[in-house]
Amino acid sequence: MSSIVPQLPVSPYKFYRPDARLIEIAARGALLLDYWDVPLADAATDGAEFGFRDEVYWFYKSARPITKPERGAADLLERRDSSVLRLPSGFATECMLSMGVAGDLIQAEGLDRSKNVLFSNVADVLFEKDLSFANYESVVAKDDVVNKALGDGRSFTMCCTKEQYLTLTRHRDKHFTVLNTANNHTFDLDLAGLETTQKLLEQDGIVNTGTPQHADEHGRGTILTIKGIKIGFVSAAFGIRKFQLPPDERHRIHVAKLCSKHVAPELELLKRQIADCKMRGCDFIVGSLHWGWEFEFFPRESQIEAAHALVEAGVDLILGHHPHVIQPLEFYRTKRDPNRIAVIAYSLGSTTFGWFTAPHMMLSLLLDLELSKGLLEGARRTYISVAKPIPVFRHPFMQNGKLLMRLQKLADHVAARGRIPPSVQKMEEYAKLVLGNSYAP
Structure with missing residues (x-):
């Protein structure tokens, strides 16, 4: 004890x-x-x-986070070896796309003054790529509305000011390409908060996925073509807390019981989006899943089974978020295409978060990905050729009497000379525990 x-x-x-x-x-x-x-x-x-x-x-x-998997989920530990990820023999590459991924972007103290600082040490992973993605989880409102919503205590409401939004979504003259907006805090400031956020994203040229604005968009994928590769994003959130959407607005979010204590994961909505992406000729499909149990380092058995079902239905990459801690990367060889290794990131953790400074919550993952499109035996295919997890942690610091925040690569601090702080040592332990052979500091 x-x-x-x-x-x-x-x-x-x-x-x-x-x-x-x-x-x-x-x-x-x-x-x-x-x-x-x-x-x-x-x-x-x-x-x-x-x-x-x-x-x-x-x-x-x-x-005290849960550090052991369910008994039925333990075989996942055998599928964390990134060395299985390679292009098949005879594959002729025609074009390639680089991709950077982050986890939850959530309001936190110090963001107001951290514009162009927050991502300064990780910009190479996120903003020097052809495509960048994250889960955006703090709807935007005026300063007085945000201050009232957060109150004097640490509120469960997730919202942020325009200045904080700018810090979270960009670095210098570059911004995220796609942000997932379907999560359990989407309606923390009612529909008005979502609509304000969507307008800002559209003005800034950022694609948002998971929250359709029109009824005929519900159940459809979000599709964009970059460097000759047509990518479809499908998304769903496990719930929207206790918020009730009006009957005529129920199309405003892709939500399904992915992690209910009462029923098995409901995948029909995601499969509808997958079918839509296939019908529209996507080369590659990304699943954005807001799901999982918070502060647990391993997914539940039901999630693993659901992830495999979605992959066999057509998803090539799963990006999970919500648990506020990191969870494994699984390298799963598909039955539908024995040459295809799907990458399943069960949880990327919270890139930013203002609640707590324990090591398990400070640690998150970025993903450095590369997609390759080409010919194999006369058929055109798009495969993941690189998938590298990069553990990072939030570093709050004082400058001129003001609190700021910056993301730091864990490997830079583990490799540094001199004594490693206990908090960094603990984060290194968690990274090794969760990532196994896919982690190479």
Whole structure:
């Protein structure tokens, strides 16, 4: 048993829940006992399904993350070897595309002053690519609206000011190409917050996926062609908290029960989008999934089965987000095409996040990817030729009495001379635990 009990985050529940104190007491007691070291079998991840035990479990693992997989998910550990990723013999490359990927982009303290600073050490991975992607999870509003929504405590509401948005979506004269906007915080400021965010993204030339503006776009993929490769994005979020969309606005987000405690993952909406991408002649399909159980370093067995089903239906790359911690990269040889290795990133973690500074939450992943399109035995195919995970961490620092934030590559600090801080050592342990052979610092 650990001699030091990790710190629980400040709970906004204390402002409006009569049982908040009971939740805190139960979570602290569970921490003293090291009560959970494997995933709780019937835990909820959708806020609409949470009960008292789910709340206690959530706060417990926010302080002490779950570091072991479910028994049924353990065979995933054997499929983390990136050396299997290579173009098939006889493949004749016609064109290539580079791609950089980040995880959750969420409002945090220090972003107002971190424009052109936040990404300065990782711009080569994200903004010197043909295509860049992330999950955008803080709708935009005026400063006074944001300040009121966040309140005095640490609110569960995810929103940001225009200045923070600019920090999160660009570096110098370059911005993300595609941002996923389908997540459980999409409607934290009602429909108005989403619409404001979408207008900004359109003005800035950033494609957003997962939140159709018109009813006839629901169930369709988001498609763009870059450097001769036609890429389709399909997306879904596991839930939208307790927000209720009006009946005539239910097309405004791709949402499905991907991680319900009551039913098996619902994949029909994603399969409709996959079929749409195929019908429209996409060379490559990316699945953006907002799913998973927070603060758990390995996906659940149901997620692995769902990911494989989506890959066999036509997805070539899965980009997962939501758990606030990193999860493995799986290199999965498909049955539909024995030459194809699909890459499944179950969770990229939170690239930015303002809640907590424990090492497991500070660590996230960027992906350095390369796609190759060409001919194989007379048929045109597009394969992933490079997929490198790059662990990074958030570094808040003071400058002229003001808080700023910058992303740092973990490998740069592990390789640095001198004593490595304990927090960096812990993040290195987590990276090795999760990534296995796919991690090469």
